[in-house]
Each structure stands twice: as structure tokens, then as C-alpha cells.
Amino acid sequence: METSLQVRLVFKLAVCAAFVAGAVCFCKSVQAGEARTYVGSEKCGECHADEYESYKANAKKAHSFASIKRMKKFLSDKEFQSCCVCHTLGYGQPGGFRSETETPELKNLGCETCHGPGSLHVELGNGKNIDKDFSEAMCMACHTKDRSVAFRFRPSMFGGTHNK
Ligand code: HEC
Numbered sequence: 136m137e138t139s140l141q142v143r144l145v146f147k148l149a150v151c152a153a154f155v156a157g158a159v160c161f162c163k164s165v166q167a168g169e170a171r172t173y174v175g176s177e178k179c180g181e182c183h184a185d186e187y188e189s190y191k192a193n194a195k196k197a198h199s200f201a202s203i204k205r206m207k208k209f210l211s212d213k214e215f216q217s218c219c220v221c222h223t224l225g226y227g228q229p230g231g232f233r234s235e236t237e238t239p240e241l242k243n244l245g246c247e248t249c250h251g252p253g254s255l256h257v258e259l260g261n262g263k264n265i266d267k268d269f270s271e272a273m274c275m276a277c278h279t280k281d282r283s284v285a286f287r288f289r290p291s292m293f294g295g296t297h298n299k
């Protein structure tokens with residue numbers, strides 16, 4: 136009786152272990168296939184100085200971390216993490232923001248919020264592998280109705296970005 140229970144338990148554990156191992160392998164291979172990761176806006180500035188300067192000087196996104204850091208002491212860790220989803224670069228995604236100490240270059244929203252992860256574009260340097268066609272739906276993921284009153288896509292395309 137007892138031994139057959141043990142055997143069953145061992146069997147279950149083995150199935151579990153195999154499942155976890157499979158999941159880990161799967162995640163690794165997805166990550167390996169996921170060639171595009173985040174590099175941070177400063178990197179983009181090396182080749183696109185005009186856009187970078189204009190963005191840093193004008194876009195509120197360039198200071199988005201300060202907005203949530205100010206409130207941190209009133210928030211639980213979980214609440215703060217929920218802010219990070221919209222106020223930092225790529226939080227919760229492969230190669231995205233983890234923490235202010237681990238990934239300081241990704242703490243503010245940046246070029247890649249709109250243009251997508253830029254690692255491959257930077258590596259190849261040939262103008263490819265970067266997003267340039269935006270839909271309103273992409274903005275609305277963060278600019279939800281209750282966050283942005285009267286968010287108007289067309290005018291804000293240029294208001295919240297860069298001038299050159
Ligand atoms: C990952 C979330 C996210 C996405 C995606 C996003 N935004 Fe934002 N945006 C923000 C946050 C957060 C702020 C406010 C930053 C702050 O003040 O702390 C902001 C600010 C702005 C502002 C305020 C004005 C200013 O001078 O910066 C405009 C306009 C704007 N975004 C336009 C856009 C447009 C257009 C898109 C789509 C092409 C877009 N955003 C996509 C999160 C996002």
C-alpha cells in the first residue's frame with residue numbers, strides 16, 4: 136500500500152520535473168529566437184542626435200520614471216510594479232526594465248516605446264529592423280481613456296515624440 140503510494144508519488148514528481156524542464160527549454164529557445172531586445176534611448180542618440188536631443192528636451196516620456204519614483208513611498212511593491220508597466224521601457228518583456236540599479240538605461244520610456252526593441256537595428260546599422268508604422272491601438276495600451284483625457288492620435292503623434 137505505502138510503497139505503491141510512494142511509487143506513484145515518485146512517478147508524479149518525475150512527470151512534473153520533465154514538464155518543468157520542457158518549459159525551461161521552450162522559454163530558452165523562444166528567447167534565443169527573440170533577437171530584438173531593448174538598448175535604451177541613449178544608444179539611439181549615437182546615430183540620431185537630433186531626434187534624441189528633441190526627445191530629451193520635450194517629451195514627458197523622457198522623465199517617466201521620476202513620475203512614479205516620487206510616489207513610491209506611498210505604494211506597495213506590487214503597486215509600484217504595476218506603474219512600471221507603463222512608465223518604464225519594456226518592463227516584463229525579454230531584455231526590458233528590471234530595476235533602477237540593474238537596468239538604469241531602461242528606467243525611462245524611450246525611442247523603443249514607439250519604435251520597438253532596437254538591438255538588431257543598432258547591431259546592423261542599416262536602417263532596418265525598427266518599427267515605423269504606428270497604430271493608435273499601440274498608444275492606447277498605455278494611454279487608456281482614464282489616463283489620457285481626450286487623447287487625440289494625430290496631433291499627439293508629433294506632440295509626444297520629437298520634432299526632427
Ligand atoms: C508604454 C506605455 C506608453 C506607450 C506605448 C505610449 N505612451 Fe505616450 N506616454 C506614456 C506615459 C507614461 C506618459 C507620461 C510620462 C510622464 O509624464 O511621466 C506619456 C506621455 C505622452 C504624451 C504627453 C505629452 C508629452 O509632451 O510628452 C503624449 C502626447 C504621448 N505620450 C503620445 C504617445 C503616442 C502618440 C503614442 C503611440 C505612438 C504613445 N504615446 C505611446 C506612456 C506610453
Ligand code: HEC
Nearest residue numbers: 202203206214215217218220221276277278279282283284
Ligand atoms: C496603463 C498605463 C499606466 C499605468 C499602469 C500607470 N500610468 Fe501613470 N501615466 C500614464 C500615461 C499615459 C500618462 C500621461 C497622461 C497624459 O499626459 O495624457 C501618465 C501620467 C502620470 C503622471 C503625471 C506626470 C506629469 O507630471 O504629468 C504621474 C505622476 C503618474 N502617471 C504616476 C503613475 C503611478 C504612480 C502609477 C502606478 C500606481 C502609474 N502612473 C501607472 C500611464 C500609466
Ligand code: HEC
Nearest residue numbers: 176179180183186187190245246248249267292295296299
Ligand atoms: C511617442 C512615439 C515616438 C517616440 C517615443 C519616438 N518616436 Fe521616432 N517617430 C515617431 C513617429 C510618429 C515618426 C514619424 C513616422 C512617419 O512619418 O511615418 C517617427 C520617426 C522617426 C525617425 C524617421 C525619420 C523621421 O523623422 O521621420 C527616426 C530616425 C526616429 N523616429 C528616431 C527616434 C529616436 C532616436 C527616438 C528617441 C530619442 C524616437 N524616435 C522616439 C514616434 C516616436
Ligand code: HEC
Nearest residue numbers: 174178179181182246247250253257260261262265266267
Ligand atoms: C549605428 C547607428 C544607428 C543606431 C545606434 C540607431 N540607428 Fe536608427 N537608423 C540608422 C540608419 C543608418 C538608418 C537609415 C538612414 C536614416 O533614416 O537615417 C536608421 C533609420 C532609423 C529609422 C527610420 C526607419 C525607416 O524605415 O525609415 C528609425 C525609426 C530609427 N532608425 C530608430 C532608431 C532607434 C529607435 C534607435 C535606438 C534603438 C536607433 N535608430 C539606433 C542607424 C542607427
